[in-house]
Amino acid sequence: MDSLHLHFDIDGSDFTSAGEAASELKRVLRQLGFPPEIIRRCAISMYEGEINMVIHANGGTVDVYIDSDEIIFELIDSGPGIADVELAMQEGYSTASQEVRDLGFGAGMGLPNMKRYTDQIIVDSIVGVGTAVFMSIKLE
Amino acid sequence: MKHSVTLDKEKCKGCTTCMKHCPTEAIRVRRGRAHIIQDRCIDCGQCIRVCPHHAKKAICDPFDRIEDYKFTVAMPAPSFYGQFSNLDDVNIVLQALLDIGFDAVFEVSRAAEIISDITRKTYDEETEKRTGPIISSACPATVRLICMRFPKLIPNLHKMIAPVELAAMRAREEAVKKSGLSPEEIGVFFITPCPAKVTADRYPLFLEERVIDGTFSMADIYKRVLGPMKKVKEPRQISKSGIMGIGWARVGGESSALLKEHHLAVDGIENVIDILEDVENGLLPEVEFLELNACTQGCVGGCLTVENPYTAKSRIRKLMKYLPVSKNKAEPEDAEAILALAKKVPEYVPVWQLSEDREDAMRIFMEIADLRRRLPGLDCGSCGAPSCRSFAEDVATNFASEEDCIFHMRERMQYMAGGGDADEYLPPPFRRTDGEESDEKDNDHDDFG
Numbered sequence: 001m002d003s004l005h006l007h008f009d010i011d012g013s014d015f016t017s018a019g020e021a022a023s024e025l026k027r028v029l030r031q032l033g034f035p036p037e038i039i040r041r042c043a044i045s046m047y048e049g050e051i052n053m054v055i056h057a058n059g060g061t062v063d064v065y066i067d068s069d070e071i072i073f074e075l076i077d078s079g080p081g082i083a084d085v086e087l088a089m090q091e092g093y094s095t096a097s098q099e100v101r102d103l104g105f106g107a108g109m110g111l112p113n114m115k116r117y118t119d120q121i122i123v124d125s126i127v128g129v130g131t132a133v134f135m136s137i138k139l140e
Numbered sequence: 141m142k143h144s145v146t147l148d149k150e151k152c153k154g155c156t157t158c159m160k161h162c163p164t165e166a167i168r169v170r171r172g173r174a175h176i177i178q179d180r181c182i183d184c185g186q187c188i189r190v191c192p193h194h195a196k197k198a199i200c201d202p203f204d205r206i207e208d209y210k211f212t213v214a215m216p217a218p219s220f221y222g223q224f225s226n227l228d229d230v231n232i233v234l235q236a237l238l239d240i241g242f243d244a245v246f247e248v249s250r251a252a253e254i255i256s257d258i259t260r261k262t263y264d265e266e267t268e269k270r271t272g273p274i275i276s277s278a279c280p281a282t283v284r285l286i287c288m289r290f291p292k293l294i295p296n297l298h299k300m301i302a303p304v305e306l307a308a309m310r311a312r313e314e315a316v317k318k319s320g321l322s323p324e325e326i327g328v329f330f331i332t333p334c335p336a337k338v339t340a341d342r343y344p345l346f347l348e349e350r351v352i353d354g355t356f357s358m359a360d361i362y363k364r365v366l367g368p369m370k371k372v373k374e375p376r377q378i379s380k381s382g383i384m385g386i387g388w389a390r391v392g393g394e395s396s397a398l399l400k401e402h403h404l405a406v407d408g409i410e411n412v413i414d415i416l417e418d419v420e421n422g423l424l425p426e427v428e429f430l431e432l433n434a435c436t437q438g439c440v441g442g443c444l445t446v447e448n449p450y451t452a453k454s455r456i457r458k459l460m461k462y463l464p465v466s467k468n469k470a471e472p473e474d475a476e477a478i479l480a481l482a483k484k485v486p487e488y489v490p491v492w493q494l495s496e497d498r499e500d501a502m503r504i505f506m507e508i509a510d511l512r513r514r515l516p517g518l519d520c521g522s523c524g525a526p527s528c529r530s531f532a533e534d535v536a537t538n539f540a541s542e543e544d545c546i547f548h549m550r551e552r553m554q555y556m557a558g559g560g561d562a563d564e565y566l567p568p569p570f571r572r573t574d575g576e577e578s579d580e581k582d583n584d585h586d587d588f589g
């Protein structure tokens with residue numbers, strides 16, 4: 001199987017569109033016939049990453065590569081960056097505003113869930129420059 | 141005024157439970173039966189919830205009304221999704237609605253997202269225009285309450301049609317396209333959590349004409365879809381709404397979808413009344429948007445739902461997880477057209493006005509004050525009115541006679557019996573003395589054994 005590439009621009013100025021890319025990805029994966037459990041893991045990881053880019057970084061891009069043995073996600077933004085990645089990866093840590101908390105975000109569970117549902121995650125961030133998140137989900 | 145809460149005369153035992161719980165003092169008990177003072181009822185459904193004999197009911201449409209139309213659309217309120225245990229996909233519910241006989245579904249949450257979008261866009265302009273908060277008009281029971289009790293706040297009501305009304309219009313358009321039928325051949329039906337919305341669908345608050353063909357009680361449809369839901373294996377993607385729309389099911393949903401800081405969301409009719417008093421008194425100047433829900437926890441607490449409001453609310457939260465934030469928006473020209481639909485403004489209904497004539501009203505007022513001094517202030521309900529104060533009002537406006545108070549009755553009997561103590565004519569809770577017993581013994585609980 002050839003590698004399939006999907007590209008998403010995440011609009012950071014329109015919070016109400018957040019999460020749409022993840023639902024689009026879900027639709028594609030379903031069409032490609034992936035097992036429900038893999039779809040679920042991909043959808044959640046992508047969703048959390050996408051929402052983070054909108055809430056914390058004013059948008060960015062997501063590239064998804066679907067290979068025969070793994071699905072790779074590259075999430076890149078040029079937002080404020082994360083000063084302490086290790087801290088950000090901890091359950092419950094959040095800097096989300098009250099307005100988005102009212103909608104049910106800001107539990108500080110996004111990054112921990114991304115870690116939990118993927119086989120590999122690397123968060124690279126430079127304060128003032130941006131954040132890059134690489135994730136991989138293995139297919140067997 | 142028009143209502144959808146009524147009494148089943150056969151079942152009512154005249155127990156006064158509903159009378160005591162009615163937030164607008166709209167119920168009286170006469171000759172062993174409850175009576176609803178039509179003008180005062182806001183259709184909040186509190187009496188339906190508390191009646192131990194299930195004698196209070198909401199008039200919804202019978203399900204076979206769908207047979208009157210060639211093509212039917214179900215419009216579930218978002219609170220419907222909170223009724224089912226272990227539900228992880230709203231599409232299962234929507235599929236089951238199709239399986240029980242509807243030809244299409246149109247989620248009210250879709251329309252709610254459009255309305256949230258419009259409200260977000262006009263928010264700054266609206267808040268600047270008025271003194272005091274924008275008051276949500278989504279709960280018809282609270283709108284009615286404001287119209288009769290807080291007329292000063294009527295201009296603050298959000299001038300906006302109900303999400304279900306927008307849903308009905310869109311659903312009909314979609315159905316016409318899909319079926320090729322004419323609009324009259326299409327029946328759009330709302331699955332409602334409460335009688336207040338039944339009334340508002342029949343007699344719209346802001347729209348000039350009714351756009352919904354019928355309303356089904358959520359409890360009724362719940363029973364019908366349960367079986368079919370179990371048979372849905374792989375649901376299709378039918379749902380077209382996200383977190384913001386489905387969130388309207390519970391308190392805070394409508395206001396959090398505005399993405400603004402200064403909103404306040406209130407639930408439970410007593411809390412709503414308290415907050416409105418505060419707003420009327422200018423106590424909450426920082427609030428820009430006020431969301432009011434007559435029911436506990438919002439519409440998930442409506443009296444036609446089946447599940448406990450707290451359980452339903454937590455299920456809604458679970459269902460919202462991993463949904464896109466919103467899936468529906470209003471194009472600028474759409475927004476204008478939708479705003480223009482809210483032509484009517486609800487009017488002040490002066491149900492508590494004692495008389496149209498000011499002097500007459502003053503006279504009655506004095507009479508009430510006078511009567512109240514003569515009443516014991518026990519609010520015992522034996523007279524068939526919820527409180528001594530409302531009884532005094534009833535007497536002064538010739539809806540009751542002072543003699544209906546058992547304490548006055550006691551005095552009369554005393555007189556007829558030729559003096560002596562008439563305490564014995566009173567039920568035990570109201571007796572001043574208890575025969576020969578001493579005060580000490582009064583405190584002895586074992587006496588009852």
Ligand SMILES: Nc1ncnc2c1ncn2[C@@H]1O[C@H](COP(=O)(O)OP(=O)(O)OP(=O)(O)O)[C@@H](O)[C@H]1O
Pocket residue numbers: 048052053055056057077079080081082088089093094095096104105106107108109110111112131
């Ligand atoms: N792309 C990003 N750019 C800048 N900061 C980020 C980014 N992603 C995450 N963060 C920071 O890491 C914190 C933790 O992120 P995480 O996703 O775990 O929680 P959250 O987004 O705050 O809440 P939740 O995801 O539970 O709604 C965030 O509060 C934010 O401070």
Ligand code: SF4
Pocket residue numbers: 183184278279280281282333334335336337432433434435438439440441442443
């Ligand atoms: S809160 Fe919702 S369910 Fe309750 S009366 Fe108001 S509109 Fe109806």
Ligand SMILES: [Mg+2]
Pocket residue numbers: 048051052106109110111
């Ligand atoms: Mg997050």
